[in-house]
Amino acid sequence: MDTLRAMRYFVRVIELGSISAVSREEATSQPNVSKVLRALEAELGTRLVERSTAGLTPTDQGMRFYRRAKGVLEEYREALDEARGLTERPAGLLRINAPVAFGQLRLNGIVQRFMSAWPEIEVELILEDRYVDLVEDGVDVALRLGRRLPPDAIARRIAASQRRLYAAPAYLERRGTPAAPDELAAHEFIRFAWALDAGTLPLERGGESVQVPAGGRYRINNAMAIRDAMIQGAGIGLCPEWLVDDLLTSGQLAPVLDGWSAGAQELFLLFPSRRYQPLRARLFAEQLEAEVATLPGFA
Incomplete structure (x- = not known):
């Protein structure tokens, strides 16, 4: 047998x-x-x-x-x-898993440059916001945003992006611009549908920290849709800088309560639960770490 x-x-x-x-x-x-x-x-x-x-x-x-x-x-x-x-060339299929918005706005360009540098490597980029079993799904490299990781994850923190408040200029003209955190209660707040701190918003500035109510009738489970809703003037949103940097540059969004933030959103590189990584995965991880540090909105 x-x-x-x-x-x-x-x-x-x-x-x-x-x-x-x-x-x-x-x-x-x-x-x-x-x-x-x-x-x-x-x-x-x-x-x-x-x-x-x-x-x-x-x-x-x-x-x-x-x-x-x-x-x-x-x-x-x-x-x-x-x-x-021992005799490996950088070739074969590389499976990458990443959150939808990060993949669309930031990761796609990195992958294209990686494929240009290594023409014998094929890439399958799977964009989804749910956690997957890297071993069972055959994923070589995964990226995750936020601190909630699977308990058995083999993860490395590679960057962080501050989360701040933003809104469209048209919304602020219509509803007024908050001058202090406690004024947020009078505004529409666009929330992530599965946020753990539903109904409240922790903000900090220097050594000062506050918990303010953040009510709103609109909750969305997709970061790209939150971007779009903010552009359309649906309310104030809390977003990491990397997600809205281009919209700030173009003037489609403006910062709210400048100087206040809700802490950093961390970006992690995850590997399957095995010690050895194929050369193609190691090369991609190295390029990713080097390039993410230069992306707008990341530190």
Whole structure:
């Protein structure tokens, strides 16, 4: 029996929840996957999954074996990558995951320059705001904004951008410009839909800090849509400088309560939970760190 193949089939059966999904992924038949799983159970002398009309459920022994088997497969992949890296050229597919707005406004240009420098590297840029399992989704490098990271993340902080208040000049002409934090309560505030500090806004200036109410009827779960709403005069928004730098330069937005901020939004570089990184991923990470430091709105 090909033990590594059997372990791979078993691990994916647990993760995908069905034999048919694994057979499609492995380009083989369902009976073949079932046969391999039965052979693995026979070799181990224990039942790994319970089969029923509702699907497959791992037994207690199966879950313990799944955790160990997944670790063994990751170690095996590391060993292969490391061996290949001894003679590796910067080539192949690089999968990058990043937040939507950052990808559109800042990352796309960096990726284009990277591809020009390394013509044998292909790039798949996946833009989404949700957290993904880097190993399971085959991601080589990920970028995340904010301090809330997965507990097992292998992350490196590479930059930060101050979060400040902005609004369109037309909105400020219509509603007036706040002169102090407590005047924000009389204004429309465009909020991120899943903000943890809903209803209040922490602001600081020098050594002074305040918590002010920040009410508003409009909540959005996308940074690009928040930009657009602010341009249209829907209200005051709290944004990192990198997100609105171009709009400040063009005069489409203006700062509100200059000198006050809500702290920095941090940018992290994330890697899969394996020690070795392909050369293409290491080269991209190096270029990314060097270029982000020069982008408008980042420090």
